Amino acid sequence: MGKYAFGADIGGTTVKLGLFQTDGTLVAKWEIPTRTEENGGWILEDVARSIQERMKTDKIAPRETEGIGIGVPGPVGEDGIVYKCVNLGWDVTDAAARMRELTGMKISVGNDANVAALGEMWQGGGRGYRNVVMLTLGTGVGGGIILDGHILSGTHGAGGEIGHFPVCEEESEACGCGNKGCLEQYASANGIVRVARRWLAGREDASRLRDLETITAKAIFDLAREKDPLAEELADYMGRMVGRACAYISCVCDPQVFVIGGGVSRAGDILTDSIQKHYAKAAFHACRDAAFKLALLGNDAGIYGCARMVLNGAE
DSSP, X not given: OOSEEEXXXXXXXXXEEEEEETTSOEEEEEEEEOOOHHHHTTHHHHHHHHHHHHHHHTTXXXXXXXXXXXXXXXXXXXXXXXXXXXXXXXXXXXXXXHHHHHHOSOEEEEEHHHHHHHHHHHHSTTTTOSSXXXXXXXXXXXXXXXXXXXXXXXXXXOXXXXXXXXXXXXXXXXXXXXXXXXXXXHHSHHHHHHHHHHHHHHOOOOOGGGGOSSOOHHHHHHHHHTTOHHHHHHHHHHHHHHHHHHHHHHHHHOOSEEEEESGGGGGTHHXXXXXXXXXXXXXXXXXXXXXXXXXXXXXXXXXXXXXXXXXXXXX
């Protein structure tokens, strides 16, 4: 087995790159711009060039590396084909084949949320577990499912699209995906603010939220800690939506741990305690002892997961 592996987490603005030892030690990390012009035709070439320059600088021979793992913001098949990626300008793209052609190295490609979950399993909040579900509560809601240490990507690369789990049949507004009542409409930063505005317009509760010029998810949880009744109810409502979704998921894949990440997770215990409380109420008895942990790797989760993905392929 080689001594090193590379991770490349391709985002719409930058590509985050990492050089790892095979034991999970991060040796170096850096970024390059994501060139989305010309339908993203330069992205893989730029990644290949940057990695080759790093290998030259650090005197790493190809035989010393297990390969390159790549994460992209779109659905990916098991064969490394990306099934459209709007943020990068890609149509259906065989990213794995193209990178092998450019580098001559082993390549693994995965969805960015899935590889972030793999990274958290390897060296983050899910370390020590093999069956992990990660929920990323940010501007939207992302997710990833890891079973026996490997990503569950599904037939169309859509495994782990937890944000579009239907949780409310009565919803009248459409989610960004076109459906109604998705978890993302209640459990994302934008979603909980949307619910807060709806409640404030339809109710007469006294709340300091009414005094704010701009309502944010952070403001809701800050006021909930200060015992503002409406903010407390909103925080618990979000916890109920996420907790019940986790209970449904557990009936399918029975994870050991749920890892909660994304910007909203910075709310900390007030959120995770509520999620765990509602999960315990709804979960099948055999799944009820699943642990809940906060993600630890932040924006580096993707590069960790990319490297782990290519190492999985080498085992």
